[in-house]
Amino acid sequence: MNGPSTAESRRLSVIVFTDIVGYSRMVQNDEALALELLTEHNRILAHRIDAHGGRTIKTAGDSFMAAFGSAASAVTATAEIQQALTERNASQSEDRQVHVRIGIHAGDVVFTSDTEGAADALGDGVNVASRIEAEAGGGEVFVSHDVFSITYERVPFGYRDVGVRELKNISRPIHIYELLWDPTRASEADAEPSRARGPEKHGGRVGWIVAAIAVLAAIGVVIFQPSPQESLYADGRPSLVVVDFSDDTGDEGLGRLQIGRILGDAVAQKFYEYRPVHLVSPIRVEEATRGLGFDQRSRLGETDLADIAREAGGRLVVSGSLGHLGGVYVLRAELTDLSDGATLGRFQKRDATEEQLLGLVDSLCAHFQQRLVDVLGIGTNEDIVLAPVGELTTFSLEAYKHFQLGHDLYHGGRILEGAEQLVMAVEMDSTFALAASDAACAFSFAKEHDREAVYFDIARRQSGDNLRSGMSKGALIFQGNDAWLTSAATGAAETALRDSLQELALARYETIVRLYPDDPDGYYYSGMARQYLRGESEAAIEYFVQASARNPGYFPIYFDWAMAIQSMEGNSAAARFLSDYLKQFGDGPGAGSARKTLAELRGS
Known part of the structure; x- marks a missing residue:
């Protein structure tokens, strides 16, 4: 007779292991009491795991294994577990106290389930988490360097450096940190991210670098789940989330254009330039949407939209829909304050034609920005963005479609395909400077520098104040690239001008890092500037590490790395690095370019 069939799925996850310290002794002393305490322990842990989006994979005796899609959520859940147990233990006699140790690691995990409902998880991510947990004591949460570096300054706790340890049946040393979940121990925090922490023990600088690729590639897609409480940024500005509009038209042509996404992006472009609020990175919003199980086909209700915005770290949220009634379009939108659930503004425009849709975004955004001034006192009338969205992007829906598709393709590693879509956007609207700038970037990454020059020249000629002085990511990239290329054209005697332009380029790229920390581009461009403008290779690598964590497998990052x-370190070290890249991403879109570069390194 055959047993139950088993299904497997492999994905990147954050694994948490827990167990009760001294539980076997508790069972020997008083089995009934031990079972009573175990039931209470299970309730406390399951509640905190569920509350932070985790999933209990299995329990075995006094042990829990749980999986999270977010390192920050895993850390916060385990901190709350220890805090709840400490509060509980304070009123209990010693024999009724429960002390738990916890280990956390992020990595590649194979999840299994059978037809009878039994679930399990296997793989390196699981093994390392289990061994880290065994190193902890009662009341302690130990995390790997991967989890520490991801969550540092993203959770309201510090870390104590425990050191590098050899773990049983783990082939490599693991750097461990203790999560200081108890506020009374905050002063013990002594750990901060640094590439210089003991690399000589593991083969020098390149040993650390090559190890980092596997770690960061494994965790990159799960780490950027922000804390739902992160609704105010360090400068005090409230955060605003723009969710893609729903397409309720039933129009096949508009569905092909992905009109809901275009309208959402157009609103985001306007709020990029509205300085009194901090626009949450669209990448963060996409991660939050996927993390909650939604996709572009999902029908989202008000509660769903609020959940996405909170998960993305937003206080304010703009959402809307496009409908079709009696032969005309109806554009509706709402501005909501999630801190109290209040609707700050509503917008509705009937009798709109397809040609007017992008223009209506201007009216919508001006209305909502005015409401922020009038109701919340955020900014002044002088801050309201008057530039038409068509000047920031394009008035052509078809051009916008190709722009978005091109952006998705080249950021997904299909660089030349993406570049060609961006070229089509420019061909449909020759004034679409942002598309021309992106096309130039894509051709640069593809090493087609003649076409890069052509399209950057178009971007320069067509750029207005919005691109030359704006604060959107695309505008800052353009400004940095413009300064970089201008510096390259300076004469040998113009040293001061060249240095000033190079400083300007780096400043623009690092502004992206500061304003949009979840976006890989700021880190990548900053790394390139450090490498090629300043010759600061180690500083460049630090940026490339961050960029690769946010877009794992994207070969341009790894090429410059x-x-x-x-x-x-020379050709051999670079070749070893790319060999390791191919082990991780040999089936990805960057594999061909990686093999070509690797052959060149080995042949030189």
């Missing part, structure tokens, strides 16, 4: 390694 390899060039930085080459400048420090």
